[in-house]
Amino acid sequence: MKLLHIISSLEIGGAQRLLADLLPIQIKHGLDVDLLVNAQVDNEFNEKIKRAGINIISLDSHNIYSLSNIIRLRKIISSYDIVHVHLFPSLYWAAIASAGLKVKMVYTEHSTSNRRREKTYFRPIEKLIYKRYDRIISISRQTESALQQWLQSSDKRFVVIENGVDIGRFSAICRPVIPKSLIMVSRFAASKDQETLIRSMKYLDKDIVLHLVGDGDNLEHCRSIAKNEGVSDRVMFLGARSDVAELITEAYIGIQSSNWEGFGLTAVEIMAAGKPVVVSDVDGLKQVVEGAGEIFHKGDARELALKISRLLEDKSYYEATAANCKRRSACYDIELMAGKYENLYYELT
Missing domain, CATH: 3.40.50.2000 (Glycogen Phosphorylase B;)
Known part of the structure; x- marks a missing residue:
C-alpha cells in the first residue's frame, strides 16, 4: 500500500x-x-x-x-x-x-x-x-x-x-523540575488564549514564572499584554523550540488555555510527563482532561489563578492530580x- x-x-x-x-x-x-x-x-x-x-x-x-x-x-x-x-x-x-x-x-x-x-x-x-x-x-x-x-x-x-502521543518518550526523560514554574506550549493564534494565562499571573505570587513556548501572529500582542499587566519580568517567551518534551518535564504545572480545540494534544503530553494540567472548558479539550486535571471557564483569569494556586499550595492535592493525569495519558x-x-x-x- x-x-x-x-x-x-x-x-x-x-x-x-x-x-x-x-x-x-x-x-x-x-x-x-x-x-x-x-x-x-x-x-x-x-x-x-x-x-x-x-x-x-x-x-x-x-x-x-x-x-x-x-x-x-x-x-x-x-x-x-x-x-x-x-x-x-x-x-x-x-x-x-x-x-x-x-x-x-x-x-x-x-x-x-x-x-x-x-x-x-x-x-x-x-x-x-x-x-x-x-x-x-x-x-x-x-x-x-x-x-x-x-x-x-x-x-x-x-x-x-x-x-x-508517544507516552514512552516522556517517561524516558529525566530532568530536574523548576519549582513554581508554569508552561504553555501553543502557537500564538486565534484558537489559543495565552492572553488569559498572562493576565492570571498578576493574581499569583511574585515568585511564580511562566514559560510560553511557540510563535505566531499573536506573539507581539501577548508581549504587550505582559508588559501592560506588569508581569513581563515573570513571563518568558521562549519561541519555537526543538526540546518541548524536556521543557514540559522541567515544568511544575502545565496549562492549556484555548478558545477552541479539536482535542488537546499538548494537554496529553503534559499528563504523560506526570504533571498536573489546567485547561479551559472548551469542547474537545475538557473531555480529555476532566476527571484527571483541572478545568476553568474560558477567559476567566481569576479562576485560572485559583486553580493554579491550589496545586502550588497543597502538595498532597498536587501529587494526587499528577498521578491521575499520568494514568489518563495512557488512554492516548x-x-x-x-x-x-x-x-x-x-x-x-
Whole structure:
C-alpha cells in the first residue's frame, strides 16, 4: 500500500507534531509512506520525519493558496493508493486535484471550529469539498459533532480516531523540575488564549514564572499584554523550540488555555510527563482532561489563578492530580491511534 500524507507545512502546531510522531510508526509497521508539503521548513518535525527514512515531497511553493498547486498535486497523488490530508487549504486543493482519480481520499478534521464556519456562504462549497473524501476522521466526538452540524451531513464516512502521543518518550526523560514554574506550549493564534494565562499571573505570587513556548501572529500582542499587566519580568517567551518534551518535564504545572480545540494534544503530553494540567472548558479539550486535571471557564483569569494556586499550595492535592493525569495519558498512546488508522486504510483498499 502506497500512502501519501499531505499538509501545507511542518511549521509548529498540533497536527504537525502528530504527523512527526505518527509517520515513523507507520513506516515501522510496514507501510510505504511519503509526506507532501508546500515548502520545507528547518525544524524538529522535519528532521524527525527525515531521520525515519520518510521521503518529504515539496511543491516548493511558499504561497499555500496558489491555484497552481492543484495541477502539481494531481500528478503526484495519482500514483498512490491512499492520500491522507490534514488542515486547510490542503483540504481544498487535494479534493479538487483528486477529481476523477481512483485514489482513496482520507481527511482528518483537527479542530471543533474555524473561521470559515463563521461565514455561511462557505457551507455549500465545503459540502462539495468534503464529499470527495472516502473517510473523514475527527480527532474527538466533539470535533465530529461540530463538523457534521456544519456540513448538515452524517453518514458512514465519518469516524472518530482520537489523537495520541508517544507516552514512552516522556517517561524516558529525566530532568530536574523548576519549582513554581508554569508552561504553555501553543502557537500564538486565534484558537489559543495565552492572553488569559498572562493576565492570571498578576493574581499569583511574585515568585511564580511562566514559560510560553511557540510563535505566531499573536506573539507581539501577548508581549504587550505582559508588559501592560506588569508581569513581563515573570513571563518568558521562549519561541519555537526543538526540546518541548524536556521543557514540559522541567515544568511544575502545565496549562492549556484555548478558545477552541479539536482535542488537546499538548494537554496529553503534559499528563504523560506526570504533571498536573489546567485547561479551559472548551469542547474537545475538557473531555480529555476532566476527571484527571483541572478545568476553568474560558477567559476567566481569576479562576485560572485559583486553580493554579491550589496545586502550588497543597502538595498532597498536587501529587494526587499528577498521578491521575499520568494514568489518563495512557488512554492516548500513539500506538493505539496508529493501529486504528491502519485498519481504516485497509478497509478502503
